[in-house]
Amino acid sequence: MTRTLSFLPQSLLSSAGAVLLVLGGVWMIQAASGQEMAVSLEMAREQGRAKSRFLKDTPEIAHASDVIPKANVAVFQKSVGPLLKKSCVGCHGPEKAKGRLRIDQLNPDLLHGPDAERWREVFNALSKSEMPPEDEPDYALAAADRGSMVDWLSAELNAASVVLRSSQEHSSFRRLTNYEYNYALQDILGLPFPLVDKLPPETTSADGFNNSSELLRMSAMQFDTYRELGLKALKRATVSGARPPAITYIISMQEEMDKAAAKEAKEELEKAKAAKRPDRKRNPQRSKNQPQLVQRATGERIDFAEGEELPRDGAVVGKTPPLSPVVLELPRGRELKLDLDRFLPDEGTLRVRIRAGRSSMNPDEYASLRLIFSAHTSNNANFSQVVSAHDIPVTAPADKPQLIEFDIPLGDIQRNPFRHLATTFPRRNEFLHIQNVSNAGGGEEALRVVMDHIEISAPFYEQWPPQTHAAIFFASKNKGDEQAYGREVLTRFLKRVWRRPVTAGEVDPFMALFAKYRPGFPTFEEAMVEVLATALSTPEFLYLTQRVANAKTKSPAQISALELASRLSVFLWSSIPDDELLQLADQGKLRESKVLTAQVKRMLADPRAQRFSQNFVEQWLGLERMSSVTHVTDNALKAAMQEEPRAFFVEVLEKNRSIMDFIHSDYAVVNERLANHYRIPKVYGPQFRKVSVTPTTNRGGLLTSAVIMTMNSDGKDSHPLKRGVWMMKRILDDPPPPPPPNVPQVDLTNPEILKMTMKERIADHRNKPACNSCHSKIDPWGIAFENYDALGAYRTRIKDQPVDATSELFNHQTLDGVDGLKRYLLTDRQDQFARAMVHKLTTYALGRPLTFSDSADLDRLTAQLRRSGDGLGDLIQLIVRSDLFNSR
């Protein structure tokens, strides 16, 4: 393939040499001098951008609220029709009707005729140069003719979509998804732990999203579960009576050392007796690879990995005792196992407070603490479970240790069900393990975690009554008057739950309910909690509402400012709006341009925005599939794989980088475990960070991330078909049709087929007539990834043969491996990807399937995005101020 650099802008040419030297590459270009020069992916991106049709000076794309447009049938009759007849009807007409398409029968009035969807397919095939086929010279289409057809179709399709939009209703009115419901409950009640694991799983839409209005159904079972969970959450947030006494364990390293020393001395003595040898001195040689207690002053060591603990009466948590003369050293991967017997309460927060530091401060080494809870009730009846939500890094030096605190919900974790038995079998004990998760090297001086003080206490409360309780049952001068105070409590709670101000009339039925409940309960609070639980089952909490002034009005119409606040918070926080958003909405300021921009920025900077990146990325890329993958046996690798796309997305979002970075970037976002997998050197620690990559790393962008390659494999090897379908669905937004019935299976009992490489097998299948039309579109995208194995590791050989990752697209474009694929996307498919990204993000933001009638809005958004420079942060700002986001 030969191209010249003549079409490149001058500014690029001047810097091209330097870039090329650094980056290398595979696409060689004949330069004027006659020497071969490679064009970098960065340059391909520049070239591709220059081709965008969205950047051309086209008239402003039709606006939904503009005058209803008319069909331009005249142009069809004059030029488009004859061109179709000449180049298309031969195969898509009365004689052949390939792909069941009869172009001659399509109604040229896209606005009022029934064929707009089919015309969009024609438009897609023409604009991607997939049609007419290159090997049919009789039907060849001149570039100018193709251009005029594409222009006409594009204008008509947009107009048609505007017409459709104004005549057809589609709605974002939906219930909250399970995860949104959970976050909303947590945010309303201030509960730190997830509450919802009982709701039936959500259905995934054809687009891959779980928040699609058409699929979020409600059933009696779902409703029942809401009632149960709401009450359970409220009971967890509120308390009654006096502060329950805490069970507290304090592990004293000095005492443990005394005990361990006495035990060891006794064992030594017995050993010596048994061996009938005179008492000998203990062997001072101990491997520092074991957890050990160390006497700071003398350096004396003794192995200590398991402690038996009992609660201490009257012990107080949260004190800071002086540094202990004895410390526990925990090497990498080791744990301290504490037998807590059977005294932990059934419910409440378990606070584990550890004072710890590092034995050495090499910045390339990290250490962190993890908690595991277990029981061993009889032989072969045991369990263990990581109970800490995250590993907490130990960063302080041992001589100036830090305090590390874990909070564990005792009612939610797997407990030992036999702990209340009166008899001693099955065993009643429960164990807490404190584990050092680290990348420390080996050897005597390897980094260890040094702990000198451990407290374990439950139920733990920062204050009494706890903040979650005080937020519902707040201080008030009316507290003595159940009627007046009840109304205050309800008014505040309903406002939060319904995300809007409430009237006295709306509170009345809840007060009536309270009046009915009150006699059945000993305290005001307990009766009120039951009433509040009912509020958490109201449709206004469970659904994202959009009111109309008059039920007969047709859309589009603008949603209210308060509804916008909810839509924003569900989009960016997967939850309800906070007071600031509600207040701005209530004051009518939220739609002011500057205010809205600032609010979106604030929301994205809030920790709750992690839910957005988590949920959107998972659904966009279909990462759920990873949960059924069984061939990744290294849990740390699996976790890192799953985290990478989200971390990458956050990097692009926070820096407002171009969405084209998803196709390719000169950086990767990795942690140590993943960097090892990618063979990127010198990345230490579990946190994800941006690191530069070169072409020899064979990474950059999202397409080759290990998780994508792994979940689109068959567990043993790559799976080009899955990868191809994934590309088309997730990246190009051009999903292939489902396979037709009666497709012949690949016959793996055929020895001829068994001999073939994966690529040959696929080619064999593709050459069957029933399969060809689809597979010729799917397979090439997947074959380009053949350099990546079932775990996404880069390879140049498969078994004994060199990898052949070249493929040819339907339009005869050759893709030379992933580099070629990226190059092609960046050079020729930027508009398609940009529109796909807009489509995906808008679908998620609206929580409803997008239809043809939304096309004009999506095109306008895409044009705005491309003109503003493709920044992901800009795209979010554009979406929230779009007509789509602001209308019902």
Place this chain on the structure above:
Amino acid sequence: MNSKSHPLNRRTFLRGSGVALALPWLETFAAGSRAKDATPKRFLSVYHPDGVGLPLKSDPAWKDWSWFPRGGEKDFELTKVLDVLQPLRSDITIYSGLSHPAARNVHGHSNADQYLTGAPVGGSGPYQNTISLDQVYAEHAGDFTRHSSLVMSTNGGVGGPRGAQTQSFNREGRPIPAMNKPKQIFDLLFVTSGKDAAAMLARSKSALDLLIASTRSLGRQLSKHDQQTLSQYLDAVRDTELKLEKAQKWLTTPVPQVDTRNLHLDAEPKEARLYFQTMYELIYLAFLSDSTRVATFQLGRENGEGPHDLLSLAVGLGGAHGLTHAVKNPGGWQNLGTYNRYQAEEFGRFAQKLKDTPEPNGSGSMLDNTLAMHGSASSSFHLSRNYPIITAGGKNLGFTNGRYLKFGTGNEDNQAGAGIVSDAGWTGKMEVEELPLAKLFVTILQRLGVESDEFSGQTGTLTRV
């Protein structure tokens, strides 16, 4: 074996079971039944831990004390372990070659948990179970009766992960606590308390009224399209209302009257025979009164000291679990076989009783409309393969009995894993082919009227059953 262990004729069991049955009383029961128009379809699963005796052919004990029958589908011959079922031969089916694939290489002690669920609960680490067979059926049939299911075990409660003391797990895979005290079970079935329940129902009713009003008021402010969506919510509330009304009805419906004079409601496992028979009697009464159509009963826990271990006292033997470890001691196979024989005998007594009771609301006997399953998740020592399973009854549900059904290939004489007393069995490679037990579960569900073609990831039924 003394003569007392051969009691399967009607007169002896009436005397032995501790309950006096009289016809008028039967009719009272029938009148208390809810769904009079439909004959109830019932399901019972009894689980016993520790498996059964599987001596090698070369062992002298093989002839008498190997659990599985010998011979073909119809002409099979029962060994001494199951010969107590000979009188019921035409009402039972015995299966071999079935197991849950995920458990085949997991230590048998961990596997009571997955007998009715087929979940890959594994042997260590985090634990997740799935819904059990009985609860799938309870979701289907539970609305017809006062209690959707009756969950019982000798040890009670839920037990621990991989040490279940219940056979029943809900939709989320959480264990449903089993009841183990006859008195408590009897009170649940036949004594109303219901005061708290009534108050709770009344509260729910008021809450639903509020929610309906609130939904209507919201609906008026929505577009036609959105009103459609909201109507699902309203339907859900109305369905819940109906459910409450039903619960309300049960509260006001008098519980069946049962004469307790001959029931030994204080029996404890150490009074093995009495306890065992009382528990079976309670299941019988629950079925007879149509208080429930679904029951599970677990005889103790895997690998445990504990109440169930005492059941072997009934046949004069020490700890039941120990019997499986001592098969190579003198008389070892016979002792284990004798205990298994006793389990079969009590199961047979129960089945016989159902057989002798005409269906109160339908044709045939109660047994014809009941599928009672008896089995374990181990066969040989710690080995979760080739589960020893018996079903009784179900003629009217479509089960053809009087058969010994062998599934899988390569183990026609049940010698795979036979005679082992070490963990080499369960850690070893599977040399024979077995079929997924879940396929039998699919068959059972379909015969019970549940439209389902899948259980625990297995699609399709078991042929020949």
